[in-house]
Amino acid sequence: MQRIKTLSEYFKKYELSEKDPAKFWSQIADSFLWKKKWDNVLESDFENADFQWFKNAQLNITENIFERNLSQRGDKTAIIWEPNDPKESPTYLSYKELYKQTCTFSNALRSKGIKKGDRVIIYMPMVPEAAIAMLACARVGAVHSVVFAGFSAASLADRINDCEAKMVLTSDGNFRGNKTIPVKDVVDEALEKCSSIESVIVLERTKQNINMEDGRDSWWHECIEDQPKTCDSEVMDSEDLLFILYTSGSTGKPKGVVHSSAGYMIYSSYTFLNVFQYDEDDIYWCTADVGWITGHSYIVYGPLLCGATTVMFEGVPTYPNVSRFWDIVDKYKVNQFYTAPTAIRALQAHGLEPLENNSLDSLKVIGSVGEPINEEAWHWYHDNVGKGKCPLVDTWWQTETGGIMISALAGITPNKPAHASLPLPGIIPVIVDAEGNELNGNNVQGNLCIKSPWPSIIRTTYGDHKRCISTYFSHYKGMYFTGDGVKRDHDGYLRILGRVDDVINVSGHRMGTAEVENAINEHEDVIESAVVGYPHDIKGEGIYAYVIVSTKLNDDEIKNQIINVVRKVIGPIAKPDKIQIVSGLPKTRSGKIMRRILRKVASNDFQNLGDTSTLLNPDVVKEIIDGAII
Numbered sequence: 130m131q132r133i134k135t136l137s138e139y140f141k142k143y144e145l146s147e148k149d150p151a152k153f154w155s156q157i158a159d160s161f162l163w164k165k166k167w168d169n170v171l172e173s174d175f176e177n178a179d180f181q182w183f184k185n186a187q188l189n190i191t192e193n194i195f196e197r198n199l200s201q202r203g204d205k206t207a208i209i210w211e212p213n214d215p216k217e218s219p220t221y222l223s224y225k226e227l228y229k230q231t232c233t234f235s236n237a238l239r240s241k242g243i244k245k246g247d248r249v250i251i252y253m254p255m256v257p258e259a260a261i262a263m264l265a266c267a268r269v270g271a272v273h274s275v276v277f278a279g280f281s282a283a284s285l286a287d288r289i290n291d292c293e294a295k296m297v298l299t300s301d302g303n304f305r306g307n308k309t310i311p312v313k314d315v316v317d318e319a320l321e322k323c324s325s326i327e328s329v330i331v332l333e334r335t336k337q338n339i340n341m342e343d344g345r346d347s348w349w350h351e352c353i354e355d356q357p358k359t360c361d362s363e364v365m366d367s368e369d370l371l372f373i374l375y376t377s378g379s380t381g382k383p384k385g386v387v388h389s390s391a392g393y394m395i396y397s398s399y400t401f402l403n404v405f406q407y408d409e410d411d412i413y414w415c416t417a418d419v420g421w422i423t424g425h426s427y428i429v430y431g432p433l434l435c436g437a438t439t440v441m442f443e444g445v446p447t448y449p450n451v452s453r454f455w456d457i458v459d460k461y462k463v464n465q466f467y468t469a470p471t472a473i474r475a476l477q478a479h480g481l482e483p484l485e486n487n488s489l490d491s492l493k494v495i496g497s498v499g500e501p502i503n504e505e506a507w508h509w510y511h512d513n514v515g516k517g518k519c520p521l522v523d524t525w526w527q528t529e530t531g532g533i534m535i536s537a538l539a540g541i542t543p544n545k546p547a548h549a550s551l552p553l554p555g556i557i558p559v560i561v562d563a564e565g566n567e568l569n570g571n572n573v574q575g576n577l578c579i580k581s582p583w584p585s586i587i588r589t590t591y592g593d594h595k596r597c598i599s600t601y602f603s604h605y606k607g608m609y610f611t612g613d614g615v616k617r618d619h620d621g622y623l624r625i626l627g628r629v630d631d632v633i634n635v636s637g638h639r640m641g642t643a644e645v646e647n648a649i650n651e652h653e654d655v656i657e658s659a660v661v662g663y664p665h666d667i668k669g670e671g672i673y674a675y676v677i678v679s680t681k682l683n684d685d686e687i688k689n690q691i692i693n694v695v696r697k698v699i700g701p702i703a704k705p706d707k708i709q710i711v712s713g714l715p716k717t718r719s720g721k722i723m724r725r726i727l728r729k730v731a732s733n734d735f736q737n738l739g740d741t742s743t744l745l746n747p748d749v750v751k752e753i754i755d756g757a758i759i
């Protein structure tokens with residue numbers, strides 16, 4: 130695959146991708162291994178959300194990671210694994226070794242009856258086996274669905290049931306900073322509510338005491354004993370499912386975003402190579418968790434498809450101390466470093482001292498993803514981590530897009546603080562107003578849509594195609610609606626402004642306000658609740674909940690119980706930062722909650738609340754303002 134090297138080349142490629150997308154994408158696809166080539170590069174129907182890329186071609190994505198790379202890069206390190214505890218030895222897996230372990234585990238999956246099309250849940254720590262699990266599923270044609278190991282038993286059970294998974298891959302426990310998390314116990318609790326699971330494979334990591342269910346659970350190390358070290362890869366059609374990844378939207382229930390084999394393979398690797406400008410001997414590190422799309426596309430698939438060396442880190446940025454990220458950069462001489470604004474802001478709060486003993490000389494490119502990066506954090510990151518010499522790529526994309534959509538190409542596109550900047554080749558972003566009019570030219574602001582199909586566009590929401598159409602393809606005809614607001618500045622550079630729907634972004638984690646409300650409402654003393662986001666210095670957005678209760682408990686007791694319910698229903702990442710007990714919620718005469726008012730109060734902005742006299746219950750506004758938690 131050819132990499133773009135200059136700005137004029139970028140513009141040339143962009144033009145070609147607009148004029149002749151089939152030619153543009155087939156040139157890229159030509160450098161991959163196909164079991165059978167395509168009949169047609171793309172067929173696209175926005176109205177029915179029907180996208181077919183590389184139609185009727187056959188492939189296996191793991192052949193493109195292994196068979197395609199092994200002769201040149203067999204001994205090259207594929208994965209460097211840095212454990213939670215810096216005193217524990219790291220693991221270096223060469224492409225050859227990773228191939229062997231993937232094949233061995235693929236055989237283990239097959240011996241447990243897993244075959245093409247079966248769904249397999251991965252609920253694991255950040256260890257190489259998590260990547261091996263994903264790759265082994267892909268090798269045998271099983272559809273993986275990775276669930277972030279911070280989600281609760283109830284959330285895990287919902288996802289297992291939604292996709293009717295047959296198997297769970299997990300570990301005894303997880304190390305996270307100075308904590309040990311009993312993951313297998315969570316799986317056991319979830320499985321009480323699931324009937325589709327036939328088997329569970331458990332990786333030994335923390336060596337804590339766990340329950341092993343006879344006939345259902347087996348140990349990872351026992352499953353791979355005596356398995357052959359090679360394994361034929363399943364023949365996958367281009368559009369066969371590669372994975373499902375659940376993500377939150379504006380309705381209560383997370384959606385299973387579906388990605389298919391060929392398009393995702395092409396797009397994740399193309400964007401990896403070009404955005405980060407990866408060179409053959411570079412060491413690349415993305416700090417995300419494999420439970421999120423960033424981990425899928427830019428720890429596992431993108432880098433490994435390009436034959437890169439990818440660092441995988443088990444721990445957290447603050448353990449054993451706040452220099453941990455910088456220690457790891459120096460330890461492995463990381464060249465490209467990719468993280469989230471929330472991590473930058475959290476580390477920024479500790480000042481420059483934690484950076485003093487690190488050189489960070491190896492860094493060539495630094496990246497940001499997950500939420501808008503504010504200018505202050507941008508400059509701090511650029512000046513103190515990138516030492517003013519590394520291009521900073523602010524990459525905008527989503528679970529649904531599969532790969533980076535709007536971003537500078539490192540060192541090629543001029544940097545502009547807090548701007549994701551320009552679309553990648555093949556991506557045609559448009560700004561539309563509420564009525565769906567396209568706003569052309571510069572200095573305009575509106576909703577961000579994409580009007581071209583791209584190879585890794587969401588294919589469906591698992592089990593409910595209508596929901597996919599209504600969520601993404603019906604707001605604006607002939608376009609994909611992102612849910613984000615955007616501004617095109619006077620230079621034509623794009624700046625993402627954040628969500629325009631009822632989705633909030635807390636430390637880079639996407640959450641539906643309805644989802645959190647549903648969780649709060651599970652407390653038996655809660656009558657009604659409304660959740661909004663508010664600006665938070667470190668997390669980007671915090672969670673503010675207004676709750677009506679009928680209870681004998683005092684305020685502190687009921688608030689604590691509500692927090693515990695949310696932990697149990699969703700997980701710790703969704704627990705409200707602030708809970709205000711109220712006697713009513715501001716409602717329109719048709720009974721709709723006026724979230725605009727609640728958002729303003731939560732943001733400490735008591736001016737310009739707008740006309741509240743037409744509300745059903747105008748008096749409640751004063752009460753809410755008086756009781757606001759600042």
Ligand code: 7RM
Nearest residue numbers: 498499500501523524525526527528625639
């Ligand atoms: C990759 C990822 C998607 C939402 C998206 C945005 C926000 C992501 C940026 C960003 C501003 C960015 N997938 N978002 N990247 N906002 N600048 N560079 O995060 O599905 O979990 O979230 O995240 O609101 O719609 S995601």
